[in-house]
Amino acid sequence: MDFNEAAVFVKVVQAGSFSAAARQLQLPTSTVSTRVARLEQRLGVTLLQRTTRRLHLTEAGNAYFEHAALGLGHMLEAEAAIDAARQEPQGKLKITAPADLGDSMLSGLVQQVQTQYPALEVELVLTERYVDLVAEGVDAAIRTGQLRDSSLIARPLGIACWAAFASHDYLAQAPALREPQDLNHHHCLQFSPMGRDAWTFRRGPSSITVPLKGNTMANSIGIVRNMALSGQGVALLPTYICKPGLVMGDLERVLPEWQAQADPVHLVYPRQRFMPPKLRVFLDIAQAELRPWFSDNA
Amino acid sequence: MDFNEAAVFVKVVQAGSFSAAARQLQLPTSTVSTRVARLEQRLGVTLLQRTTRRLHLTEAGNAYFEHAALGLGHMLEAEAAIDAARQEPQGKLKITAPADLGDSMLSGLVQQVQTQYPALEVELVLTERYVDLVAEGVDAAIRTGQLRDSSLIARPLGIACWAAFASHDYLAQAPALREPQDLNHHHCLQFSPMGRDAWTFRRGPSSITVPLKGNTMANSIGIVRNMALSGQGVALLPTYICKPGLVMGDLERVLPEWQAQADPVHLVYPRQRFMPPKLRVFLDIAQAELRPWFSDNA
DNA sequence: AATTACTTTTCATTTAATTGAACAATCATG
DNA sequence: CATGATTGTTCAATTAAATGAAAAGTAATT
Incomplete structure (x- = not known):
């Protein structure tokens, strides 16, 4: 035929x-x-x-x-x-990211993409589970931590640092907090994926692990942050959602010389024969928008 | 592409x-x-x-x-x-034929075709003018006389003989009619394509041309035949429409040893790369149906 | 964990299609 | 009426596509 x-x-x-x-x-x-x-x-x-x-x-x-x-x-x-x-970049762009990335960051990114390319639709999928991009028809992902799928192309965005934060009100009436060990005398607000039993801090080559009571714990970083904002205690949070100038960003970093976990953040997408225009423009905008959130000097 | x-x-x-x-x-x-x-x-x-x-x-x-x-x-x-x-032979079959072929013959042919192949539609176009088969999308034609288009394929059907006929009633009260010259004393019913001025008869090597008055003339062979049937005179008609046994076939041949024109009759169709099934079956049926009409011993 | 089975890709050889040139036939023009 | 232009077909030379075999990678089975 x-x-x-x-x-x-x-x-x-x-x-x-x-x-x-x-x-x-x-x-x-x-x-x-x-x-x-x-x-x-x-x-x-x-x-x-x-x-x-x-x-x-x-x-x-x-x-x-x-x-x-x-x-x-x-x-x-x-x-x-x-x-x-x-x-013309058009169609639907499907992006996945960890749930613990900040609303402000992601909503800012989506706004930028759609402002510059009105023909694009964006579907943002926030999940903790591993997403097979090709199998699930996902165009790109923002991933923290070590990558494990070498068939994907990865573009580094920076480092996500976690550190201790508390509200002014809380600190005004709480005991002094100069060393990580002092956390034993404080109410610790835990984000469960970031340690259920202890928090580990590093300063240069030094490392201290502080056991925790596990009194208050949630798997939603937004909830933990809100508790911190309302003066309920000290929370371990990623620095990128606690930047000055953010709406409701009135948290103060405590133990500033000590930092907890530091994860690399990448933008990943499947290798393919021809780069769709929508993906190309998204990658460019995402790097411009996201890199400042993960730079070391915040 | x-x-x-x-x-x-x-x-x-x-x-x-x-x-x-x-x-x-x-x-x-x-x-x-x-x-x-x-x-x-x-x-x-x-x-x-x-x-x-x-x-x-x-x-x-x-x-x-x-x-x-x-x-x-x-x-x-x-x-x-x-x-x-x-x-399966299907679709429309377009056939052209001279107007002076008999209704009975042609209607019999069409009936045979459609009885055997109900899926076929037949369009019969009776005309005197020359039809360009390819240009006009005609599948086949019945043609009398010498052929002039050598690119067509021709299948001979027989000879169409013209001869003089009159009704019994007319002959009973008319003068004797033994020689073609006797036609001078008769009312001649003329079919205009078959001679407007004279009729020519042949018997063996002999040939006689009889001048005509042109009193009664029509270009429809059916009308001429009907006039003859109603006793209005002598008509020159093709032998195939005056066969015994035909409905309204009560005409008697006069001057039986003399015959007028004799034309070959052919079935013609365009040469083409692949024979459509509808044409193939039509050709077979047409030859079976028509040859008996144009055989010499009628 | 090793083996087998299956998928997709790549490459050298085989097979097939494309094309320029020539030819035959008809139409348009002078 | 002769000539030139155009159309469609055919064929040998050229070009391109198809394919069998091999390879790489992964999933299923033992």
Whole structure:
């Protein structure tokens, strides 16, 4: 089954002659002649009755032409759809990120993408679980920690540092807090993935692990942060969601010389033969938007 | 633009893998792989995201697939329409014949064709003018006289003989009619294409031309025949419409040893690469039906 | 954990299609 | 009426595609 023969036949009928069709298709007349003849041979019917310099569509030829012309129309629409998608980033962009990234950061990113490219739809999927990008049709992911899938392409965004924070109100009435051990006399607000039993701090080569009572714990970083803001205690939070100037960013870093975990953050996406325009523009915007959040000098 | 690449791509999506598509298309996997890759190269987009043993349609791939699958559906319908037409004679059969052929003969022929092949439609075009079969989309023609288009294929049907006829009633009260010259004393009913000024008769090597008054003349052989039946005079008519046993066939041949014009009759049709089934069956039925009308011993 | 089975890709060889040139036939023009 | 232009077909040379075999990687089975 050779659909290119059908395409040539349809063009011959539309053009009214082999020669005119050859000109429009930019093919030699011998190619046009041969392809139509081959189609007739394969179908076992005369599609075009030829007298010298004149063509006439047979009844069978007309029936075939009607269906084939519709078919070709759809094929051309398929190519036009691809042409349109190649020129302008469009369609749906599906991004996954850990739940503990800040709302401000992510909502800012999505806003930037859609402001610059209104034709793009964005679906943001926040989850803790590992997402197989290819299998789940996800265009890109923001990942913290060590990467484990080497088939993906990774672009580093920076380092996510975790540190201790508390509100002014809390600190004003709480005992002094100069060393990590002092946390034994404080109410510790724990984000469960960041240590259920103890917090570990580092300063240069030194490392101190402080056992915790586990009195208050949640697996939502927003909830832990809100508790800290309301003066309930000291929380271990990533520095990127506690930056000055953020709405409700009125937390004060305590034990500033000590930092807890430090994770690399990457933007990852599947290797593929052709980079979709929507992904290319997203990667550029994401790096511009996100890198400042993960820089060391905050 | 290569539609065969699109066809293979559609099949890969439908089958779920290159290997399964290759089996269904009865192509090597290398052909399937190469064609899809070539399509992606030509379009400049990734249509299928491949991980080992797994395929995933991209957004662009999905858009292309939807249009292309519709297109292929129409293409397959085109081929199915041809398959159907090739197996069973169907569609419209357009036949042309001279106006002076008998109604009984032609209506008998059409009835035979449609009894044996109910799917066939028949359009009978009676005309005096020359019909360009190819240009006018006519499948076949019944022609009398010498043929002049050598590009057509001709099947001889016999000889159409013209002779003098009159009704019993007319002959009972008319003068004797033993020689062609006796026609001077008779009312001659003329069919205008068969001589407006004179009738010529032949018997063996002898030939007599009888001048006519031109009193009664019509260009419809049916009208001339009806006038003869109603006893208005002597008419020159083709022997095939005055055969005994025909409804309203009560005409008597006069001057039986003399005959007027004798024309060969042929069935003609355009030479073409493939014989449509409808034409093939028509030709067979037409020869069986018509030859007896034009045989010499009537 | 090792082996087998399956998928997709790549490459050298084989096979097939394309094309330029020539030819035959008809139409348009002078 | 002769000539030139155009159409469609055919064929040998050229170009391109298809394919079998091999390779790499992963999943399923023992």
